[in-house]
Amino acid sequence: MTETGPVREAVPHKMTLPEQILSPRISIYEGKLSATDIHIVWQIPNKEIEREDDDMSETMKTIRTRRSIRKFQDKMPERELIDRVIEAGTYAATGRGKQSPIIVAVLNKEVRDKLSRMNARIMGAAEGTDPFYGAPVVLIVLADKKMPTHVYDGSLVMGNLMLAAKDAGLGSCWIHRAKEEFESEEGKAILKSLGIEGDYEGIGHCVIGYMDGDEPEAAPRKDDYVYYVE
Numbered sequence: 001m002t003e004t005g006p007v008r009e010a011v012p013h014k015m016t017l018p019e020q021i022l023s024p025r026i027s028i029y030e031g032k033l034s035a036t037d038i039h040i041v042w043q044i045p046n047k048e049i050e051r052e053d054d055d056m057s058e059t060m061k062t063i064r065t066r067r068s069i070r071k072f073q074d075k076m077p078e079r080e081l082i083d084r085v086i087e088a089g090t091y092a093a094t095g096r097g098k099q100s101p102i103i104v105a106v107l108n109k110e111v112r113d114k115l116s117r118m119n120a121r122i123m124g125a126a127e128g129t130d131p132f133y134g135a136p137v138v139l140i141v142l143a144d145k146k147m148p149t150h151v152y153d154g155s156l157v158m159g160n161l162m163l164a165a166k167d168a169g170l171g172s173c174w175i176h177r178a179k180e181e182f183e184s185e186e187g188k189a190i191l192k193s194l195g196i197e198g199d200y201e202g203i204g205h206c207v208i209g210y211m212d213g214d215e216p217e218a219a220p221r222k223d224d225y226v227y228y229v230e
């Protein structure tokens with residue numbers, strides 16, 4: 001399945017590197033890529049190590065290629081896929097292992113649409129705007145305010161959900177304003193109607209579904225992302 005095309009050079013990670021590793025270069029083919037067409041070349045003085053994309057772990061590939069998706073198909077993903085994504089969320093690290101977050105998985109269209117309207121209102125968006133971009137599933141992450149690490153805990157759950165969605169062949173996007181949503185009387189009433197009691201802060205909505213259209217490319221990583229101390 002190798003497609004060929006003109007080779008172009010890019011520098012994906014211009015960062016401060018350990019001195020024995022100089023100028024990382026990535027050679028990619030324009031247009032469609034196949035996994036075997038990507039070569040990452042790490043230049044080391046007097047030695048050049050060429051790493052095939054095939055050598056990259058599936059985890060690393062998922063991390064590098066996950067993108068925020070902002071256009072979804074109506075189609076409801078299979079329940080097995082949704083559950084797999086949710087399970088990944090529950091395995092996130094949490095402060096003191098206290099598992100302060102909870103995930104409210106909204107698959108019901110009526111509730112999903114209500115949350116969308118609430119979110120749009122908080123955003124100050126025009127009537128009819130869907131901040132969930134048409135995604136059929138909304139995974140709301142909330143976290144117990146009793147834990148001082150609750151925002152970090154919930155954010156890590158969000159990260160796991162997004163990566164697991166990518167791994168499951170689904171698109172995802174973090175949609176904000178969950179804090180304001182669940183501070184409102186309407187939001188609190190939704191939680192109460194679900195039998196969720198306690199002092200929870202809304203961390204984010206991870207919307208998931210089958211993406212409609214092409215996956216965007218990652219923005220280049222900024223130059224001063226990493227500082228090594230050796």
Ligand SMILES: Cc1cc2nc3c(=O)[nH]c(=O)nc-3n(C[C@H](O)[C@H](O)[C@H](O)COP(=O)(O)O)c2cc1C
Nearest residue numbers: 066067068069070173174175176177204216218219
């Ligand atoms: C805390 C946080 C809040 C975000 N809120 C929104 C949002 O409300 N709507 C949206 O479209 N994207 C939102 N995003 C997605 C970011 O815009 C996106 O991650 C960023 O543009 C980088 O793109 P990438 O995820 O494809 O790498 C949010 C991301 C984070 C981490």
